Amino acid sequence: MDTQRLILFIVFSFSVLMLWDTWQKDQHPAPVGQVAQEKAGTSQTPSPTALPADAPAKDFGGPLQSGERVKVQTDLIYAEIDTLGGDVRRLELLKHHDTQDKSKNFVLLEDDPKHLYIAQSGLIGNDLPTHKTLFSNAATQYKLAEGANEIQARLTWVGANGVKVDKIFTFRKGSYVVDVAYEINNGSGTRLEPHAYFQLVRNGQPPLGNPKFVSTYTGFAVYTEKDKFNKISFSDIDKNKASYPKQSDDGWVAMVQHYFLSAWLPANQPREYYAKKLGDDLYDAGVILPVGLIEPGSVKKVTVPLYVGPQEQDHLSKVAPGLNLVVDYGILTVISAPLFWVLAFLNKLVHNWGAAIILLTILIKLAFYPLSAKSYRSMAQMRVLGPKLQKLKEQYGDDRQRLHTAMMELYKTEKVNPLGGCLPVVVQIPVFIALYWALLNSVEMRQAPFMLWIHDLSSPDPFYILPIVMGITMIIQTKLNPTPPDPIQAKVMMVMPIAFSVFFFFFPAGLVLYWVVNNTLSIAQQWYVTHGVEQEKVAAKRHGKH
Known part of the structure; x- marks a missing residue:
């Protein structure tokens, strides 16, 4: 096997590993503990009190209806709450721009068909209000006052039996968490024992502007301390194959998409998780909580925080345990997470994510310098042997057995290992893939400018300059490698840089920047090592003459 075949093998291996990692991220097998419990038909987690027969949380109820809109604005969020059910029907993130029109705010929740x-909630049992019940509102506009730390929007429902329910939304300064509370005043003559449900409703369409040529997850997720992070894809719900913990006394339920998420984050208490198909291309996932016994004349309150915002890794773990796991790096998380930590640290130093990517690439290159040098030295030795290998091929023609034997003798005589360039490169492939996922899944890269024409590291280069430069660097690398004796291989190696450039036209600029810098450093190192080997060969010839 010559060096060019090794390079093709490495490129193929790299592609297979990326596909495998993507497939692993999409398959989300159930945790071992959960599977064992399902097979045994038992669960160690406590169950909520049995639900009433009529559970409207399990029924969307046909086309979405509307009441009056209550608008709330803080320094980070603009929200619209519908008085019909108290649904959060629209939520804009004021610090994040729209993917396609940067003059607009990014809209995460919306009731566009x-x-x-949208985010819904309601009460189950005792004829209490659900997400289909009309509330009254005291005001239609709320705005966080300067110097204030929080603001509340209150909706009210009064039943015929004297029960009063206030649905209270609490927004805080500098926070993407909204507390959604039900305050139940039992003015009736009978005790109440309701449940509360909190759900996220979504169709199965990918977000607008979602990357087309890279794999990102859009779907539900459930986390519990015991079973950890469980994805619930729309396709699994369609096939009735969704696997996740149904009952627990901790955790959260979320809707995850590229860069952003929404999640209901109840406090530790018994709860039931559910996910189902509501209709054609419409799904929901949520959590049901027991409110407890409410005696006549008493008041009880249940509150569940709702996080609606970006997947900012520094903050998610502080919001709720395990919430940082929505930033999913797949099977290489153990490498990707530290790489992003270093990248974020470098960004704090230089205040530019593009410059941080360049510095991180240099650090990775330095870390692998000894391995890379060994690989390039092996390639350089094969390059020096190129003329001799060509002569052997001309001598033995199509007699592959004798040609192979002669090549092995030549390698032995010249003390060259034809496989010496393979292992050092293969060892680095997991790091490259891990950095790929770290850059791809970091919301911090979204719309982050670099310099000149690169205004968004998460979007493709608008003028394709970086992909073209990357193609040029690949051509230079090809010239530095030993020339393949096989004409077909030589043509493949020449076409590959062009194919990769076109492929990278559609990749985020931050990823292409990494490859350009990595290739440039590789060219410098490979030239230095190759030049050294060639000089050694010249010196050896001179020494032999004397």
């Missing part, structure tokens, strides 16, 4: 994605 083409991209339906």
Whole structure:
């Protein structure tokens, strides 16, 4: 096997590993503990009190209806709450721009039929209000006052039996967490024992502007301390194959998409998780909590925080245990997470994510310098042997057995290992893939400018300059490698840089920047090592003459 075949093998291996990692991220097998419990038909987690027969949380109830809109604005969020059910029907993130029109705010929740994605909640039992019940409102506009730390929007429902329910939304300064509370005043003559449900409703369409040529997850997720992070894809719900813990006394339920998420985050208490199909291309996932016994004349309150915002890794773990796991790096998380930590540290020093990517690439290159040098030295030795290998091929023609034997003798005589360039490169492949996922899944890269024409490291280069430069660096690397004796291999190696450049036209600029810098450093190192080997060969010839 010559060096060019090794390079093709490495490129193929790299592609297979990326596909495998993507497939692993999408398959989300159930945790071992959960599977064992399902097979045994038992669960160690406590169950909530049995639900009433009529559980409206399990029924969307046909087309979405509307009441009056209550608008709330803080320094980070603009929200619209519908008085019908108290649904959060629209939520804009004021510090994040729209993917396609940067003059607009990014809209995460909306009741557009083409991209339906809303947060609902309600009460179950005792004829209490659900997400289909009309509330009254005292005001239609709320705005966080300067110097204030929080603001509340209150909706009210009064039943015929004297029960009063206030649905209270609490927004805080500098926070993407909204507390959604039910305050139940039992003015009736009978005790109440309701449950509360909190759910996210979404259609199965990917977000607008979602990357087309890279794999990102859009779907539900459930986390518990015991079973950890469980994805619930729309396709699994369609096939009735969704696997996740149904009952627990901790955890959260979320809707995850590229860069952003929403999640209901109840406090530790018994709860039931559910996910189901509501209709054609419409799904929901949520959690049901027991409110407890409410005697006549008494008041009880249940509160569940709702996080609606970006997947900022520094903050998610502080919001709720395990919430940082929505930033999913797949099977290489153990490498990707530290790489992103270093990248974030470098960004704090230089205040530019593009410059941080360059510095991180240099650090990785320095870390692998000894391995890379060994690989390039092996390639350089094969390059020096190129003329001799060509002569052997001309001498033995199509007699592959004799040609192979002669090549092995030549390698032995010249003390060259034809496989010496393979292992050092293969060892680095997991790091490259891990950095790929770290850059791809970091919301911090979204719309982060670099310099000149690169205004968004998460979007493709608008003028394709970086992919073209990357193609040029690959051509230079090809010239530095030993020339393949096989004409077909030589043509493949020449076409590969062009194919990769076109492929990278659609990749985020931050990823292409990494490859450009990595290739440039590789060219410098490979030239230095190759030049050294060639000089050694010249010196050896001179020494032999004397």
